[in-house]
Amino acid sequence: MTESQSGGLSQPAVTLSTAQKTVQVALGARSYDILIGTGLIDGAGKAIAALGDGMRVAVITDETVARLHLDPLMAGLADAGIAAVSLVLPAGEKTKSFEALMQVVDHVLAARLERGDAVVALGGGVIGDLSGFAAGIVRRGMRFIQVPTSLLAQVDSSVGGKTGINTSHGKNLVGVFHQPDLVIADTKVLDTLSDREFRAGYAEVAKYGLIDRPDFFAWLEANWRGIFSGGPERAEAIAVSCRAKAEVVAADEREAGRRALLNLGHTFGHALEAATQYDGQRLVHGEGVAIGMVLAHEFSSHMNLASRDDAARVQRHLAEVGLPTRLGDIAGALPPTDVLLDHIAQDKKVRRGALTFILTHGIGQAFIADDVPGAEVHRFLEERRSP
Amino acid sequence: MTESQSGGLSQPAVTLSTAQKTVQVALGARSYDILIGTGLIDGAGKAIAALGDGMRVAVITDETVARLHLDPLMAGLADAGIAAVSLVLPAGEKTKSFEALMQVVDHVLAARLERGDAVVALGGGVIGDLSGFAAGIVRRGMRFIQVPTSLLAQVDSSVGGKTGINTSHGKNLVGVFHQPDLVIADTKVLDTLSDREFRAGYAEVAKYGLIDRPDFFAWLEANWRGIFSGGPERAEAIAVSCRAKAEVVAADEREAGRRALLNLGHTFGHALEAATQYDGQRLVHGEGVAIGMVLAHEFSSHMNLASRDDAARVQRHLAEVGLPTRLGDIAGALPPTDVLLDHIAQDKKVRRGALTFILTHGIGQAFIADDVPGAEVHRFLEERRSP
Ligand SMILES: NC(=O)c1ccc[n+]([C@@H]2O[C@H](COP(=O)([O-])OP(=O)(O)OC[C@H]3O[C@@H](n4cnc5c(N)ncnc54)[C@H](O)[C@@H]3O)[C@@H](O)[C@H]2O)c1
Ligand SMILES: NC(=O)c1ccc[n+]([C@@H]2O[C@H](COP(=O)([O-])OP(=O)(O)OC[C@H]3O[C@@H](n4cnc5c(N)ncnc54)[C@H](O)[C@@H]3O)[C@@H](O)[C@H]2O)c1
Ligand SMILES: [Zn+2]
Ligand SMILES: [Zn+2]
Numbered sequence: 001m002t003e004s005q006s007g008g009l010s011q012p013a014v015t016l017s018t019a020q021k022t023v024q025v026a027l028g029a030r031s032y033d034i035l036i037g038t039g040l041i042d043g044a045g046k047a048i049a050a051l052g053d054g055m056r057v058a059v060i061t062d063e064t065v066a067r068l069h070l071d072p073l074m075a076g077l078a079d080a081g082i083a084a085v086s087l088v089l090p091a092g093e094k095t096k097s098f099e100a101l102m103q104v105v106d107h108v109l110a111a112r113l114e115r116g117d118a119v120v121a122l123g124g125g126v127i128g129d130l131s132g133f134a135a136g137i138v139r140r141g142m143r144f145i146q147v148p149t150s151l152l153a154q155v156d157s158s159v160g161g162k163t164g165i166n167t168s169h170g171k172n173l174v175g176v177f178h179q180p181d182l183v184i185a186d187t188k189v190l191d192t193l194s195d196r197e198f199r200a201g202y203a204e205v206a207k208y209g210l211i212d213r214p215d216f217f218a219w220l221e222a223n224w225r226g227i228f229s230g231g232p233e234r235a236e237a238i239a240v241s242c243r244a245k246a247e248v249v250a251a252d253e254r255e256a257g258r259r260a261l262l263n264l265g266h267t268f269g270h271a272l273e274a275a276t277q278y279d280g281q282r283l284v285h286g287e288g289v290a291i292g293m294v295l296a297h298e299f300s301s302h303m304n305l306a307s308r309d310d311a312a313r314v315q316r317h318l319a320e321v322g323l324p325t326r327l328g329d330i331a332g333a334l335p336p337t338d339v340l341l342d343h344i345a346q347d348k349k350v351r352r353g354a355l356t357f358i359l360t361h362g363i364g365q366a367f368i369a370d371d372v373p374g375a376e377v378h379r380f381l382e383e384r385r386s387p
Numbered sequence: 388m389t390e391s392q393s394g395g396l397s398q399p400a401v402t403l404s405t406a407q408k409t410v411q412v413a414l415g416a417r418s419y420d421i422l423i424g425t426g427l428i429d430g431a432g433k434a435i436a437a438l439g440d441g442m443r444v445a446v447i448t449d450e451t452v453a454r455l456h457l458d459p460l461m462a463g464l465a466d467a468g469i470a471a472v473s474l475v476l477p478a479g480e481k482t483k484s485f486e487a488l489m490q491v492v493d494h495v496l497a498a499r500l501e502r503g504d505a506v507v508a509l510g511g512g513v514i515g516d517l518s519g520f521a522a523g524i525v526r527r528g529m530r531f532i533q534v535p536t537s538l539l540a541q542v543d544s545s546v547g548g549k550t551g552i553n554t555s556h557g558k559n560l561v562g563v564f565h566q567p568d569l570v571i572a573d574t575k576v577l578d579t580l581s582d583r584e585f586r587a588g589y590a591e592v593a594k595y596g597l598i599d600r601p602d603f604f605a606w607l608e609a610n611w612r613g614i615f616s617g618g619p620e621r622a623e624a625i626a627v628s629c630r631a632k633a634e635v636v637a638a639d640e641r642e643a644g645r646r647a648l649l650n651l652g653h654t655f656g657h658a659l660e661a662a663t664q665y666d667g668q669r670l671v672h673g674e675g676v677a678i679g680m681v682l683a684h685e686f687s688s689h690m691n692l693a694s695r696d697d698a699a700r701v702q703r704h705l706a707e708v709g710l711p712t713r714l715g716d717i718a719g720a721l722p723p724t725d726v727l728l729d730h731i732a733q734d735k736k737v738r739r740g741a742l743t744f745i746l747t748h749g750i751g752q753a754f755i756a757d758d759v760p761g762a763e764v765h766r767f768l769e770e771r772r773s774p
Contacts (some may be wrong), residue, residue, distance in 0.1 A: 098485070098489050102485050105412075105554065105561055106554065106555075106556070109554060109556040109557075109561075110562055130711065137520075137524070137561050137563055138560065138561055139560060140549070140562050140563055141564070141641075142630055162527070163526065167492065167493070167496060168493075169493070169496040169497065170496075173496055175523050175524060175525060175527050176524055176527055176528070176563055177528070219601065225474055254528075351612060
């Protein structure tokens with residue numbers, strides 16, 4: 001990708017061509033490739049067969065994705081000589097539960113898969129997180145392959161090895177780190193994704209610009225329409241996003257430090273998801289993140305850490321692509337601010353009682369703030385709610 | 388320990404004194420100590436407090452152990468200024484279930500423990516395996532401390548980081564590797580253990596001799612009474628066992644190779660446990676291992692790999708301490724040999740369909756056999772059953 005094509009993206013990551021792109025996640029012996037390109041699902045069987053002889057797989061997916069994309073995947077597996085079983089679960093966040101985990105584990109064990117065999121996640125982040133957790137605990141860890149089908153999963157959840165489920169105490173509070181052996185991101189399957197889900201995934205794409213790639217954010221402001229319409233900008237944006245996440249993950253696999261930057265917008269976002277009972281009608285994950293990122297920039301400005309202008313620019317771009325950016329954009333009533341704050345405090349990024357947030361000095365200048373006073377967050381949120 | 392005290396133990400490991408012994412498990416940044424000594428439980432709070440400031444803990448235990456040993460532990464924690472909650476589960480193998488796992492996870496999350504806080508397992512291998520699994524998945528891994536109270540847990544399950552639960556498909560098929568931060572083995576709590584459970588744990592002690600410490604096995608033949616009666620031989624045998632296991636674990640943390648030697652007697656043993664529906668009235672784990680070790684030696688002799696005499700010597704010693712050593716020693720009927728073989732094949736040590744066993748060239752000369760023909764095992768077992 002050249003400067004002119006990238007609209008000012010100063011760190012060219014990959015070329016703006018329609019050919020398949022490969023991003024490597026460098027984790028020593030556990031390094032793996034992310035394949036990105038259009039129509040890759042048809043050849044997924046071959047790519048998986050290349051991982052090892054005589055491998056068998058269990059494909060985990062959800063009802064919506066199964067209807068649209070399971071057949072070509074299974075056909076490709078059969079063509080490649082890979083014995084495969086499949087399990088179709090209900091679509092939606094509620095599937096990230098202990099009950100569904102037990103179902104997946106039982107399915108994999110009933111098929112008598114061994115450590116060298118693989119669990120294949122075909123779906124969005126819900127299926128990826130759940131299946132990866134199951135792959136991480138069956139026989140104390142089996143092979144795992146991600147075939148992400150939502151934009152969010154392609155740019156975020158399928159990369160990095162975080163897996164997990166939700167409990168009544170909060171989101172993602174139970175899980176393991178379990179890296180995949182391969183990620184296959186077919187950009188064409190995104191054509192069947194609803195506009196709403198596509199936009200939600202786009203929030204995570206924008207996040208990488210906001211963390212530490214200001215030029216990428218500017219490129220997105222100029223090129224987002226090509227990403228949405230399925231132009232070559234789509235694979236480009238996905239590759240830059242994967243590379244951004246892969247870099248952070250390689251530097252900090254277990255989230256001891258820098259990896260926390262990926263939580264930009266997520267502390268507020270998770271609290272909003274909890275406050276809306278993970279009801280996807282009211283708020284999906286990426287929407288929570290969009291509002292959360294705007295709140296993080298505004299709170300940073302409120303704390304005199306960043307300019308109001310940057311916060312406004314973030315809000316403007318996310319609103320332009322059609323994402324919610326305000327608490328008031330969420331349908332229905334929100335619980336009192338105290339309850340929101342409780343959700344924030346139960347969030348797993350809490351350390352020994354102190355509130356940790358990802359704040360920013362401006363677009364592309366996010367940082368980890370360890371000692372954010374709860375009272376200040378409370379005041380700030382109260383202001384947002386009674387404008 | 389000198390040669391004369393050790394009855395021929397050629398590699399003196401620790402001295403035969405009543406002082407506290409420490410065995411280190413060397414795993415780089417995840418190294419930890421095993422403290423071994425009489426009465427350590429009273430000072431456990433202090434030892435735990437030394438791990439970190441302001442730590443909070445959730446103690447997980449079973450009804451039997453709670454009645455006998457929970458109060459002194461909780462008192463010591465309180466004295467050391469550690470906030471602690473406790474959860475008491477039913478005693479027995481059935482507690483290694485998804486249901487109990489969910490209970491522990493819920494208990495830990497309800498107490499709002501964070502990553503730097505600890506789950507403390509006070510009990511035998513069941514409580515240790517279950518609690519360690521919970522500690523490994525809550526917030527994708529929190530601190531974990533083992534206070535093993537059975538002989539088996541002190542010499543085996545509390546060391547090495549293997550955690551897990553059982554499912555209807557088999558034992559320990561679901562779990563994670565999660566190393567403890569500290570192991571506190573109080574040799575005095577073993578005084579309340581039933582004779583049967585003590586003997587079962589002793590099978591694992593003997594195992595270390597049979598794997599690669601022939602002199603230790605000879606020392607056990609001469610000194611076992613002191614171990615059973617609570618003499619200084621007890622802490623000695625526990626320390627040698629922990630050191631033996633720690634060495635193997637340090638060399639092969641994730642069970643890719645040499646660690647499999649620790650499964651001597653376990654492939655047969657697990658099949659027998661499954662065949663008796665994990666009914667502790669009929670067979671406890673160490674008893675299955677005792678019979679399994681005798682079978683492994685006899686099968687090795689049957690395959691002309693080891694002498695009949697060594698197999699006979701193993702059988703004699705285990706029978707002398709009161710352990711079952713024959714299929715016929717198990718109360719009630721066993722299922723047909725085909726079913727036993729099915730249990731063996733579902734065992735997680737199976738690799739791509741080939742039967743893997745730990746066989747031996749004689750006492751202290753165990754090795755990993757990757758390609759044991761199922762038909763030969765079938766014939767051998769049939770012979771044992773119709774003597
Ligand atoms: N592990 C991580 O690092 C990580 C990172 C970010 C988010 N997450 C998790 O990811 C989840 C959200 O992911 P998500 O937004 O993909 O949710 P999702 O898996 O629920 O997918 C969203 C919806 O889109 C549908 N869908 C997916 N692909 C489709 C396609 N190609 N065509 C038509 N419909 C399709 C699904 O059936 C679902 O209804 C959350 O649970 C979040 O916690 C995990
Ligand atoms: N993780 C590993 O590496 C590993 C290794 C070997 C065995 N294991 C597992 O360990 C389990 C067996 O361990 P176990 O034999 O300790 O079983 P256990 O935990 O069930 O304990 C046996 C019985 O002794 C009782 N007990 C324990 N300590 C006592 C004490 N001090 N006084 C009186 N009663 C006491 C318990 O209540 C229980 O009824 C199996 O599930 C096995 O799979 C795990
Ligand atoms: Zn996210
Ligand atoms: Zn054992």
